[in-house]
Amino acid sequence: MKKIRIIQELKEHIVPLSKEEYHLLSESIISEGCREALLVWEKDDDLILIDGHNRYQICTDHNIKYKTKKMIFSSIEDVKFWMLNNQLGRRNLNPDQLSYYRGLKYCFTKKSRGGYANVESKGQIELSTSKLLSKEFNVSESTIKRDEKYTMALNLIGDTNPKLKLQILMGEIRMKKSDLAVLLQAQSVDDWIIVNESDLRHKIKITKEDLERKKSISEFDKIDTSSSYELVNGVDTLFLDQDSRLNLIKGKILSAVNSLIKNRDKNSLKLLKKQINKLELEILHTKELKKH
Known part of the structure; x- marks a missing residue:
């Protein structure tokens, strides 16, 4: 049997289970075995894990046998999109996680070949995508676009501090979505390294002050x-x-x-x-x- 390989880029698409959820899953597998097959993408000579990361870890730690099911994809982007939809189908997502994945799907769909609507106008593509996603998830278009900003802000944080990003998604650290979205308007954001929660809140504060200062200058110019x-x-x-x-x-x-x-x-x-x-x-x- 080929050895399963885990790609961090794909694993980051999955919000980890809480400690309690992981403990319950571990007890179930130890007592009853791993009944659900792990889903893998067979690429060249590798079996890349795309679903079942927690089950795989538990089985490996306790030397428990597991089954695999191969899935066919043409590219890693297709794998990511499948994983995204699979996550959106989970019932135990908290509101922030659901918002994150909706925003991620919006970003993915806009990048694809014309999104839902294969038209030439960029404005039409974005409008069509947000409208159809709003119907899919039964929310407003403005909610979908706010979700996109939330996703982009969290990914920005995750670039230098993946742990902090997960803590926010897991609800361990509470942050207003509007505050996080402010980061997208910050100057020199590409040079930022977000050290911890305190540093994140400080950067949001100075960004707000900078934006307020620019707004005041702009208003006086009129x-x-x-x-x-x-x-x-x-x-x-x-x-x-x-x-x-x-x-x-x-x-x-x-x-x-x-x-x-x-x-x-x-x-x-x-x-x-x-x-x-x-x-x-x-x-x-x-x-x-x-x-x-």
């Missing part, structure tokens, strides 16, 4: 700068309270910073310095008033 400039520099500011004046100056500073980064010219730098000086004068003026 302001009519001519009117805001006059308001900050003219006598009209005398009728505003201090907080309003400070917020106006803050807006100009953020806008000037953005302009300097974009244009990198002397005029932008001059405008930034001017607004910083105004901020300094406003703060000093406040201190003087408090003295009297």
Whole structure:
């Protein structure tokens, strides 16, 4: 009998059993034998395990005989897709695991030859795929697309910390899906090494802060700068309270910073310095008033 080979790339498609589930399965096999055949992919001279990893481990540890059933696939991508559908057929998936596998199927299907609909337009392919998957799983299209982001974020974590990815999928570490999705918008994410849960939460926090900062700059860029400039520099500011004046100056500073980064010219730098000086004068003026 050929020796069974385990490929880590395929094994990672399977969420492990909990300790309790593994213990119950182990007791059953030890007392009753391995009644269900292990599914293998015969490729060249190898028998690659595609289903029954836990049963194989238990049988190997306790020297218990097992049967195998060969399955035919044309490529490892076909094997992955079969394993994905097989996992989705399990009844004991928790909500996060189900979400992960739905997102994974969405990713796989989009990569295949036109997904469910063999059409030329990329937009049509994505729409058709999400719509048909939403019907298959009886969820909304937006849920399927959120699942995709959740899957991509978990795979991103798994690139440097597979154990942490599994802990999240197993429910040992609780994370909001929306928080994990934030990681996909992070800069320099390819250089990240996620060490542990604390490090992950920290990276999510700094990414949120960075996105909020960019949003603020973008919003201030949309302001009519001519009117805001006059308001900050003219006598009209005398009728505003201090907080309003400070917020106006803050807006100009953020806008000037953005302009300097974009244009990198002397005029932008001059405008930034001017607004910083105004901020300094406003703060000093406040201190003087408090003295009297």
